[in-house]
Amino acid sequence: MLKPRVRSLALVLLLVAVGVLLHAWIVADQARRAASLARDELRISLPHQLIRPEFTVDGHMWIRHAENLVAGEGPQLRRTSIDNAPHGREVHWNSGYAWWLAGLGWVWHKITGLPLTQAVEKAAMW
Numbered sequence: 001m002l003k004p005r006v007r008s009l010a011l012v013l014l015l016v017a018v019g020v021l022l023h024a025w026i027v028a029d030q031a032r033r034a035a036s037l038a039r040d041e042l043r044i045s046l047p048h049q050l051i052r053p054e055f056t057v058d059g060h061m062w063i064r065h066a067e068n069l070v071a072g073e074g075p076q077l078r079r080t081s082i083d084n085a086p087h088g089r090e091v092h093w094n095s096g097y098a099w100w101l102a103g104l105g106w107v108w109h110k111i112t113g114l115p116l117t118q119a120v121e122k123a124a125m126w
Helices: 004-036 057-070 096-112 116-124
Strands: none
Touching (some): 057 096, 096 116
Protein backbone atom coordinates (compact mmCIF):
# COMPACT_ATOMS: atom_id res chain seq x y z
CA MET A 1 0.00 0.00 0.00
CA LEU A 2 1.28 3.46 -0.88
CA LYS A 3 2.09 5.98 1.79
CA PRO A 4 -0.39 8.85 2.18
CA ARG A 5 2.22 11.41 1.03
CA VAL A 6 2.92 9.46 -2.16
CA ARG A 7 -0.80 9.11 -2.88
CA SER A 8 -1.31 12.83 -2.27
CA LEU A 9 1.56 13.71 -4.61
CA ALA A 10 0.21 11.36 -7.29
CA LEU A 11 -3.24 12.93 -6.97
CA VAL A 12 -1.82 16.44 -7.29
CA LEU A 13 0.22 15.47 -10.36
CA LEU A 14 -2.84 13.84 -11.92
CA LEU A 15 -4.94 16.97 -11.32
CA VAL A 16 -2.23 19.18 -12.79
CA ALA A 17 -1.96 16.96 -15.88
CA VAL A 18 -5.75 16.99 -16.36
CA GLY A 19 -5.78 20.77 -15.95
CA VAL A 20 -3.02 21.24 -18.51
CA LEU A 21 -4.74 18.98 -21.04
CA LEU A 22 -8.10 20.70 -20.49
CA HIS A 23 -6.53 24.12 -20.94
CA ALA A 24 -4.76 23.04 -24.15
CA TRP A 25 -7.99 21.55 -25.51
CA ILE A 26 -9.92 24.77 -24.79
CA VAL A 27 -7.24 26.95 -26.42
CA ALA A 28 -7.09 24.72 -29.50
CA ASP A 29 -10.89 24.73 -29.79
CA GLN A 30 -11.04 28.53 -29.52
CA ALA A 31 -8.34 28.94 -32.16
CA ARG A 32 -10.19 26.58 -34.51
CA ARG A 33 -13.39 28.56 -34.02
CA ALA A 34 -11.58 31.87 -34.56
CA ALA A 35 -9.93 30.55 -37.71
CA SER A 36 -13.31 29.48 -39.09
CA LEU A 37 -14.66 33.03 -38.75
CA ALA A 38 -12.48 34.42 -41.55
CA ARG A 39 -13.99 37.42 -43.28
CA ASP A 40 -13.67 37.51 -47.06
CA GLU A 41 -12.29 41.05 -47.16
CA LEU A 42 -9.50 40.07 -44.76
CA ARG A 43 -8.58 36.77 -46.40
CA ILE A 44 -4.79 36.43 -46.28
CA SER A 45 -2.89 33.63 -47.90
CA LEU A 46 -0.42 32.13 -45.44
CA PRO A 47 1.13 28.67 -45.28
CA HIS A 48 -0.57 28.05 -41.93
CA GLN A 49 -4.29 28.53 -41.62
CA LEU A 50 -5.11 27.14 -38.18
CA ILE A 51 -3.97 30.23 -36.26
CA ARG A 52 -5.46 33.54 -37.35
CA PRO A 53 -2.76 35.96 -38.57
CA GLU A 54 -4.39 39.09 -37.12
CA PHE A 55 -3.27 38.33 -33.57
CA THR A 56 -0.66 35.60 -33.79
CA VAL A 57 2.07 36.77 -36.13
CA ASP A 58 4.77 35.61 -33.69
CA GLY A 59 3.20 32.18 -33.56
CA HIS A 60 3.42 31.89 -37.34
CA MET A 61 7.07 32.93 -37.29
CA TRP A 62 8.02 30.37 -34.63
CA ILE A 63 6.19 27.61 -36.52
CA ARG A 64 8.08 28.56 -39.68
CA HIS A 65 11.39 28.63 -37.76
CA ALA A 66 10.64 25.15 -36.40
CA GLU A 67 9.86 23.86 -39.89
CA ASN A 68 13.13 25.32 -41.17
CA LEU A 69 15.08 23.56 -38.41
CA VAL A 70 13.38 20.26 -39.25
CA ALA A 71 14.17 20.83 -42.94
CA GLY A 72 17.87 20.86 -42.06
CA GLU A 73 18.86 24.52 -41.85
CA GLY A 74 21.19 23.75 -38.97
CA PRO A 75 20.93 23.05 -35.26
CA GLN A 76 20.60 26.72 -34.32
CA LEU A 77 18.57 29.64 -35.60
CA ARG A 78 21.11 32.09 -36.97
CA ARG A 79 19.45 33.45 -40.11
CA THR A 80 15.99 33.37 -41.61
CA SER A 81 14.86 33.93 -45.16
CA ILE A 82 11.16 34.21 -44.27
CA ASP A 83 11.49 37.79 -43.03
CA ASN A 84 13.03 41.00 -44.46
CA ALA A 85 12.84 39.90 -48.10
CA PRO A 86 14.79 39.43 -50.30
CA HIS A 87 17.91 39.13 -48.12
CA GLY A 88 16.54 37.68 -44.89
CA ARG A 89 17.89 38.68 -41.48
CA GLU A 90 19.82 37.43 -38.50
CA VAL A 91 17.89 35.78 -35.67
CA HIS A 92 18.97 36.64 -32.14
CA TRP A 93 16.58 34.41 -30.20
CA ASN A 94 17.16 31.13 -28.43
CA SER A 95 16.63 28.08 -30.68
CA GLY A 96 15.08 26.10 -27.82
CA TYR A 97 11.50 27.19 -28.47
CA ALA A 98 11.73 26.35 -32.18
CA TRP A 99 13.21 22.94 -31.33
CA TRP A 100 10.43 22.40 -28.78
CA LEU A 101 7.83 23.06 -31.51
CA ALA A 102 9.73 20.87 -33.97
CA GLY A 103 9.86 18.03 -31.44
CA LEU A 104 6.16 18.30 -30.64
CA GLY A 105 5.41 18.37 -34.37
CA TRP A 106 7.53 15.28 -34.96
CA VAL A 107 5.69 13.40 -32.19
CA TRP A 108 2.31 14.52 -33.56
CA HIS A 109 3.44 13.49 -37.08
CA LYS A 110 4.34 10.00 -35.80
CA ILE A 111 1.04 9.64 -33.91
CA THR A 112 -1.33 10.93 -36.61
CA GLY A 113 0.56 10.44 -39.88
CA LEU A 114 0.00 14.07 -40.89
CA PRO A 115 2.69 15.73 -43.02
CA LEU A 116 5.38 17.19 -40.76
CA THR A 117 4.55 20.82 -41.59
CA GLN A 118 0.88 20.35 -40.66
CA ALA A 119 1.86 18.38 -37.57
CA VAL A 120 4.12 21.22 -36.35
CA GLU A 121 1.26 23.70 -36.80
CA LYS A 122 -1.23 21.48 -34.95
CA ALA A 123 1.25 20.70 -32.15
CA ALA A 124 1.98 24.41 -31.73
CA MET A 125 -1.57 24.82 -30.43
CA TRP A 126 -0.67 22.61 -27.47
